[in-house]
Amino acid sequence: MVKWNVGPGALSALLVLTLAGCGSTKLDTPAPVETRTPGDAGAGANAGNSGKPAAESNVASVDLGANASPPAGLGRTVYFDFDSYVIKDEYRPVVEGYAKFLAANKAKRMMIEGHTDERGSREYNLALGQKRAEAVQKAMALVGAGEGQLEAVSFGEERAVDAGHDEAAWAKNRRAELKDR
């Protein structure tokens, strides 16, 4: 009578033989996995990135949920100084967070709406708001958002969030907002 040694090694050897018999999946060379986010190490990154062969039992992991939602807790607004369309450092995370979201979700599109405070000509302010929206668009494209995914438009001074006539109000109105499309 043959006694099966059911120690772990024998068990795994048995498994390997069984599965090798199925012949459908090569465990030591996982199927190529599309890298969904540039530079994203992620959990269970495929072994294709590293030079050494993966362990035989390695299973690559694809997380469709990664970057499937917009970044949480960042807000959707970039604020600007008077007469400026420069994106200040404190708003870089907003820009880059949403850019990565779009890069990972090519079917998603967003609108960037530029705004100004109330001072001056309405049409000149419409153009200033456009500059702010386009500055955000360019910055997002640099981090991977596609050109077809973003449209930059302006509301000029027409959609103030604060109707006051002082600098505190004006500062709240000088902004670009990211909206879903």
Next chain:
Amino acid sequence: MWSRREWIGALGAMGTAAALPAAHAEFRVEITGVGATQLPVTALKFRGEEAGGTNLVSAIIRADLERSGVFRFIESTQSIDETGVPAFPDLRSRGSDAVVAGSVTRLADGRFDVRYKLWDVVKGADQGGQSIAVQAADLRLAAHRIADAVYEKLTGEKGVFATRIAYITKGAGRYTLRVADADGEGGQVPLTSPDPIISPAWSPDGRELAYVSFEDRKPVVWVQDLQTGARRRVANFKGSNSAPAWSPDGSQLAVTLSREGGSQLFLINRDGSNPRRITQSSAIDTEPAFAPDGKTLYFVSDRGGSPQIYRQPIGGGNAERVTFQGSYNVSPAISPDGRTMTFVQRNGGGAFRVMTMDLSSGAMQTVSDTSDDESPSFAPNGRLIIYATRSGGRELLMTTTLDGKIKARLPGPGGVDIREPVWGPYGR
């Protein structure tokens, strides 16, 4: 009895123009300023004008002529109509040079027969008159046409009292595009929207208004037929579309588009086809305004580092800078004779003021003394400018003579902000 010279001097010393009798309070005409040489005239009550309800013809005529800045009113209690003869010695002793009188008679079919006569008081001569039969709804228009006739007879220039203005109001979360008589009354509403409407522009034939609407969640240029209400998008490209300006022949519009990045000027046909880019800068180019000969386009550009006014030949050629004083010059409009530009300048203290510039000499003049002015535009006879300003916390409309001396506040709907007036053309 005062001599005429003393009378004029006394009026000048008082420094204010006459106010209307309380019975006509509805017109709310507030006129300030005294012109250097104003023609003294008299407007007698028209016999039967109460039949027209609150649209008292003589009061409308008087308000029109006062607002022009060209006339001073001399009171008289004479009671005649167009068939009578004024007592000239009495008028002469009061210092009046001309008198208009007339009648309003209700016809059997419900219309009104409005008649007037104008006399030269100095010569004691009949200057002619007219009879106009109108529906009740056109009584104000009849009065405006008489004011135009009197104005033309006494000054030799066309009057603008029968023309219309368009402007935008904002209140209670609604935006309304309105068309009113040049005196601000009789407002009608071509468009109401929960989203902003800006930059109205009259087509040269007065039948259509172009404007920018945000109803598509982005700025798009529309054109609307005033009589039918039919409206169409004429510039709806990627990005923002705005600042419509009609060519003088009505066949094209200049618009500001960001379809190629930034804000640049394009020409499009009136149906929106064939966009052609006409500025090539990496700056903001916007607020186009055609010169009346259709050959030059004025516009605002910050290509020099700050918003200034430039002009460029439509057919091609370099842009030439027009404003050199101050760091913020915007919103150009050109007079119908092509000789004067009105615009808004922000001064060192941050106040935005309506200015005029003689285009051949470059000489500039401040026209207003308020600090939040916008959107100046010329009347079609080039003698008045309409603009919006803020006073007492509310936005309102003003007209002014080009020298800034005679100003009138226009009545409008109460309780809302009024902005972006634009004066319509002759003919309705």
